[in-house]
Amino acid sequence: MELRGVRVRYGLLEALHGVDLACPAGRVTVLLGRNGSGRTTVLRTVAGVVRPSAGQVLWQGRETAGLDAYRRARAGLALVPAERGVFGSLTVAENLGLSEPGTVEPSFPELLPLLTRRAGTLSGGQQQMVALARALLARPRLLLLDEPGRGLAPAVVARLHELLFRVAAEGRTVVLAEQGLPPTLEAAAVVHVLRRGRIAFSGEPSELRGLVR
Amino acid sequence: MGAAGLTLDLALAGLAVGSAAALSGVGLVVTYRATGVLNLAQGAQAMATAYLLRELVVVHHWPLALAAVCCLLVAAPALGVLLDLAVFRPLQRRGAGPAETMVAGIGVFVLLIGAAVLIWGTAPYGDAPPLVEGTALAQPGGHVLRLDTAVQLATVLVLATTVGLVSRYTRFGVRLRAVVDNRALAQLAGVDADRISSAGWAFGSFTAGLVGVLLAPFLLLDPYGLPLLVMETMAVAVAARLRSLPVAVVTGLALGVAQSELTRLRPAGQLLPLAQAVQTNLFVVALLVAALLPWSGGSDDTGLALPGGGRGGRGATAARTACTVLVLLPLGFHADDLRHALLVPALALVLLSVVVVTGYGGQVSLGQAGYAGLGALGTALLMSGKVPGLPALPAVPALLLAVAVTVPLGLLTGWPAIRRRGLALALVTFAVGTALSRLVFDQPYATTGLTVSRDGMPTGDRGFYTVELVLLGVGLLVVRNLHRGRLGRALTAMRDHQAGASAAGVDVPRLKLLVFMAGAGLAALGGGLMALGGQAFDPTAFDPVQGLLWFATVVVAGADSAAGAVLAAALLVGLDAGTAAGVSAVVVGALATVLGRMPGGLAGLARRAADRATVPARPGPGQEAALTPLGRRLRERIAERAP
Incomplete structure (x- = not known):
């Protein structure tokens, strides 16, 4: 997956000012940045939620312009948003069933006793697990996650990161947007740092750590 | 036949109305569950x-079955899909x-009624073809159930069961x-949301059409x-709280049966007219009760604030100038034209009441016509000497007393508004307006024996119009004062963020009561002037x-624009006087359906255009930007503080 000179506007405000970045298949890519840096906009642009005013989004070597969000999802893209990632009026089983009827992702056994509960009645962390499980069940070729650890216990976050590396090892592309780089993600292939809608750094996590020191 | 036999016969007769009501309720619930609207x-x-259906069968002599298939399975769903795509x-x-979204729905309602008036006129037809013979x-035991009632009942049960099963298990x-x-999330999960919502609209429109063709043979078919x-x-x-299909079915049937059984109730004396009014309008009473019971208004618990168009600027000055010219112009009209124009200031006051309640206060009120009617009826009753203990009053005291009595009645909708927001409040206000119309205005005491004259006022149209202009000026002053200073800021805060306003110390419940009472007073003044202008009380008005x-007109003009309301009144009256019946409804309805593309209505559009015209052009490379005096001062200060 690759972005070339992508610009995104929200009304009069330009959120991305010509972003170029590449996320290799089979590895985990981390987009780092503060609030307002544009990392969520990058994910939403790739998923087709917002349309770029200029530039190209390439996936599997093809330009994705004009492809609706649901067509991208059917083609194997999944986005787990940072907030409200579940259908609150549907049960947990129905939420998961939208991706794969009758199955629950084994990485989240915590969800098994909650299958008949309405997702809107769960805690924030449980809702996040439902959103992640639904995305993983779709077996996406490109998985985009916006701060997936938000609301989860540290042990669950570590388990999630392990799982994401396993997903990437199957040849799939995994992209996470985070505010900071946790130790469990240091094995990521690429880190892109966004600042005020521009790429400020692209490289290996070790290079970034060297710069910070 | 004994009492039990009579009870059963009445119950069977009531099932006809009950099943149609249940079908209508199921249609509304299904559309809401499928589209969120x-x-x-x-x-x-x-x-x-x-x-x-009537046009195809009666006018063009199509076979009933073919016409029904075309209407119910093609035209009605196509209309639903069209509404989804276009609106x-x-x-x-x-x-x-x-x-x-609600205003767009009202716009479609008004647009379709206007189109029906344009195409088929307002004369009622009594020959709508029945789908099933009676x-x-x-x-x-010798009791009788009509075939059409049985088919209606079966249709409701099959439809509700099918929808319930499809919704839950597929x-x-x-x-x-x-x-x-x-x-948005559904699309990210690979669901083609557009196709799904189109299917929901098509099905909802099919059920609406079915209700129409089933009910029409029992009524005189007219656009209203x-x-x-x-x-x-x-x-x-x-x-059914827009969710439960079984509750919708049971409530519809129960109300139909109850309405039928109530015909046996004949209390003696003065209670008889009341009992008859309740029996005839049982669904209105039920709507009022159901809307007043605690409810969050479906899944939508948010406020219903409409996007404002901003304030002030050159656009507002232009609107005020146009407004002044337009309302003064009729003073030079010929007598016949002036008679039409008498309605403009009166209607402007009613529309201003919507501006106060909805535009400034952010409380959607669909019942302002009820307050206008109270003002008109009160004026007529006081002038006719029909109020016990009071002699017949001249026009001005009657009008002022009617307004003074109506102001506290604003609590009818103001009080429920304290604990309600969103859809729940909109429905309460609509229910209050409908109840006033059916239970108060449509009664024999209000439709016969009332005399309205301009006794004590200038009797000529020109003099009366001048009095109307003075009262409109007073109304505009009241509205202006509500929108300025501390009170204006508190209202704006309440409209934009109720919880935030409360946290900032605004007494939100008191403010809500104030806007509803002010709105009721303005509407009553307008309604009273309408009665005096026409020298009669007309309940249909x-x-x-x-x-x-009227609500859609104000929102289209710009819900927070007082000048817009006056211009809208002139436009409505002008269209009604100068074009065919129904044109004004078509224009307002069409504009309301495209409101999504012009936030703030026509006033917002005008303000943005004026702002664009006054913004200086961007400086070219190497050129200094043209600054306002404030901008120059700010730049100097920044330069002084720069290291």
């Missing part, structure tokens, strides 16, 4: 389908709030609920009666359908 246009869609989908894509089916049903829950009747059956959907047209 309370389809206020359902009654108008029902009316349009019934007219089309509601653009709103959803823009992330419009429930207020705009053959009597003999029951044990993949399509889960996807449909996912789209209603969170459209059937839509309003279907809207009254909204009681069924509200009782304050019909709830009229109220919806």
